[in-house]
Amino acid sequence: MILPITLYGDTVLRKIAGNIDLEYEGLQELIENMFETMYNAEGVGLAAPQIGLPIRIFVVDLSPLSKDEPGLTGFRKAFINAKIIERSGDEALMEEGCLSIPGIHEEVYRKNYIRIQYLDKDGVAHDEEYTGYTARVLQHEYDHLDGIMFTDHCSPLKRRLLKRRLTEISKGITSATYRVKIPKI
Secondary structure: OOOOEEOOOOHHHHOOOEOOOOOOOOHHHHHHHHHHHHHHOOOOEEEHHHHOOOEOEEEEEOHHHOOOOHHHOOOEEEEEEEEEEEEEEEEEEEEEEEOOEEEEEEEEEEEEEEEEEEEOOOOOEEEEEEEHHHHHHHHHHHHHHOOOOHHHHOOHHHHHHHHHHHHHHHOOOOOOOOOEEOOOO
16 A cells, blocks of 8 residues: 655654564554555655654665666565664765655765664564665665654755755645655644
8 A cells, every 4th residue: 555655844754763563563564565655656765754653664675776786686675673783984975865855855975884783574683784875775764763854964054955945845835746744734
């Protein structure tokens, strides 16, 4: 089922999400709905707060990028109760966007290496290392679990320049091509 994506300005996007139990009712259905919602919006990642749920789960599918990066073939994962335990390496500048902030893309610095621990959709624990674009995407989605938006990584001047557009998005003034949930202000 395709779910509406919560737009910038909703308080759920600024909350620190709570861990979930593997017995969470409808967990497998939720994961599949998150993937379906993400695909419908043409995203590569989606976190539960973006569909209005303050829980620590996000999904990522980087396999469509495998033509340019063969190592991403089959990279379709759910990350439950994830914890980034290390960020290091050089900081790389790259443009990012967000399904909760349609129409805005800005350059953001992120560390080039992460180590992340998480449970997969079957409850199996993982401790993995990622670099480059994969590390960037995982950091972006992980930030959502801590109430951080990619625009928070922009300079104070850039944030001031974006303020009007962000306010418009929070009022539903946007041209998203997917279902959205407008915040109650």
